[in-house]
Amino acid sequence: MKNLSNLKWIALFVAFAASAQQEKGIIGASNWLNNWTEFNPKKVEYNETNQILYGKITTNTTLFKKNTYLLQGPVYVTNGATLTIEAGTVIKGDNATNGALIITKGAKIMAEGTETDPIVFTSNSAQRKPGDWGGLVILGDAPINKFGGTASLNFEGDPSQTIYGGTNPTASSGVLRFLRVEFAGKKIKGYKDYNAVSLAAVGNKTVIENVMSSFSAGNAFEILGGDLAMKNMVTLRATGDDFRFSQGSQTKLDNSLAVRHSFSSGSTRARCLNVNSYEKKDEADFSKALTNVVATNCTLVNSTDDLNRDLASGLVKESVYVAESSGLTLKKSVISGFSPAVVLDDEIKPEAGGLKKIKLEEMYFNNCKGNIFVENTTNNEDLEDYYGNPQFANLYETTPNTEMFIAWEAKTPDYRVKIGKITASK
Incomplete structure (x- = not known):
C-alpha cells in the first residue's frame, strides 16, 4: 500500500x-x-508534376495524393466551389507564370493533411528560394473596417476575383490543417506582393491549425479583417512579418511559433507580430471594429548563431509592433533575442491611458536589448516600471537559445522552454 501511495505521488510530481x-x-x-x-525544406525532394492547374476551378474538385500538381499562373476557386485536397498531396507554384492559389469569396478549401502526411505547397524551381511563386490566398465575407465594407487585393490577374469583406463573422472558408507553404511571397512589379498565406475577411467557422510557412519573401501570414482563430502555427525565416494583422482583424492566436533570423529579415522592419488597424488611415471606417489580437502561449525567437554580432551590426529589430488604435493581449509567451522586444507606435500615449488595449502578461523576455519602448524614444523607464509590476507576472532573463529550449540544434527542434530556465528567472 505504501508503494502504491508513493507511485501516486511520483505520478503527480511528473504531471506537475x-x-x-x-x-x-x-x-x-x-x-x-x-x-x-x-526546418530544412531545400533538402526535400518531391515528385515531378504530372497535373497542371490553371484558370478557374468552378465546380467541386478533389486533388489526389497520387498526383503532383502545378499551379500555372493564378488559379481561382470560384463560383462557390469547394476544392478538396487529400492528405499528402504536393502542389507546386510555377515560378515562370507566378503560380498562386486563390480561394474566392464564397468558395471553400478543404485541405486536411495529417501529422504523418501533411499537404505541401512548394516551388517548382530547381533551386528553391524565397519568393519563387505567389502563395495561398483565402477570401471571405467576414467584416473588415475599410469604408464600404469590401476591398480587393491587387494581385496580378483578375481583380474582380479578389474581392473580400462582408457582414458574416461566422462564415466558413473551409479547413487548413497539417499543411506547409514553402518559398512563396513573390513580388510582381506594379502589383501587390504575395504573402505565403493571405487570409482576408475570413470568418470564425474556418479551421486553421498546424500550418507552417517557410522562407516566405513576403509576410508568412497576413490577416486582413475577419474574425478567426489560429493555433499551432509555425513560421520559419520569413523576409516580411511572421504575422501581420490589419483592417480590423479580430484574431486569436494560440500555441504558435515564429522563428526569425537576422539574415532573412527584410531591409524594412519585419516583425514576428505586426498589429495595425489599417494601411491608410483615410480608408479606415472607425465606426467598425479596430484590430484586436489575443495571442497566448507563443514563442517568438531570433535564431541567429551570433546575437551580439547581429545586434552590433544593426540587423536585429523588434519582435512585436503595435500601431495606434490597435489592441494586443500577449500572454504566457516567450520573446527571445530581439532589439527591443516590443515597440509601440509613437501615437500611443501611455500617460493618457494608451496602454489599456496593450496587455503583456506572464511574459518571458529573454536576451533582448531592451524590452518595451515607444517608437522613436530611448527612455523607457515608465514602461519598464508599468509592465514590471508584479501583477503582470513578467519574467526577464539572458539565456542563450541553445540552453533555453529543449532541443535547439536538431532536424526537428523542440522549442518548448526547459523548466529550469523559467523557475530560475527573475
Whole structure:
C-alpha cells in the first residue's frame, strides 16, 4: 500500500513538472512539431508534376495524393466551389507564370493533411528560394473596417476575383490543417506582393491549425479583417512579418511559433507580430471594429548563431509592433533575442491611458536589448516600471537559445522552454 501511495505521488510530481515546463511559450505534452514540419525544406525532394492547374476551378474538385500538381499562373476557386485536397498531396507554384492559389469569396478549401502526411505547397524551381511563386490566398465575407465594407487585393490577374469583406463573422472558408507553404511571397512589379498565406475577411467557422510557412519573401501570414482563430502555427525565416494583422482583424492566436533570423529579415522592419488597424488611415471606417489580437502561449525567437554580432551590426529589430488604435493581449509567451522586444507606435500615449488595449502578461523576455519602448524614444523607464509590476507576472532573463529550449540544434527542434530556465528567472 505504501508503494502504491508513493507511485501516486511520483505520478503527480511528473504531471506537475511537465505542466510547469509548458507554462510559457509553446506547449504540449510532447513535441507537436514532429513529423509534419520541415526546418530544412531545400533538402526535400518531391515528385515531378504530372497535373497542371490553371484558370478557374468552378465546380467541386478533389486533388489526389497520387498526383503532383502545378499551379500555372493564378488559379481561382470560384463560383462557390469547394476544392478538396487529400492528405499528402504536393502542389507546386510555377515560378515562370507566378503560380498562386486563390480561394474566392464564397468558395471553400478543404485541405486536411495529417501529422504523418501533411499537404505541401512548394516551388517548382530547381533551386528553391524565397519568393519563387505567389502563395495561398483565402477570401471571405467576414467584416473588415475599410469604408464600404469590401476591398480587393491587387494581385496580378483578375481583380474582380479578389474581392473580400462582408457582414458574416461566422462564415466558413473551409479547413487548413497539417499543411506547409514553402518559398512563396513573390513580388510582381506594379502589383501587390504575395504573402505565403493571405487570409482576408475570413470568418470564425474556418479551421486553421498546424500550418507552417517557410522562407516566405513576403509576410508568412497576413490577416486582413475577419474574425478567426489560429493555433499551432509555425513560421520559419520569413523576409516580411511572421504575422501581420490589419483592417480590423479580430484574431486569436494560440500555441504558435515564429522563428526569425537576422539574415532573412527584410531591409524594412519585419516583425514576428505586426498589429495595425489599417494601411491608410483615410480608408479606415472607425465606426467598425479596430484590430484586436489575443495571442497566448507563443514563442517568438531570433535564431541567429551570433546575437551580439547581429545586434552590433544593426540587423536585429523588434519582435512585436503595435500601431495606434490597435489592441494586443500577449500572454504566457516567450520573446527571445530581439532589439527591443516590443515597440509601440509613437501615437500611443501611455500617460493618457494608451496602454489599456496593450496587455503583456506572464511574459518571458529573454536576451533582448531592451524590452518595451515607444517608437522613436530611448527612455523607457515608465514602461519598464508599468509592465514590471508584479501583477503582470513578467519574467526577464539572458539565456542563450541553445540552453533555453529543449532541443535547439536538431532536424526537428523542440522549442518548448526547459523548466529550469523559467523557475530560475527573475
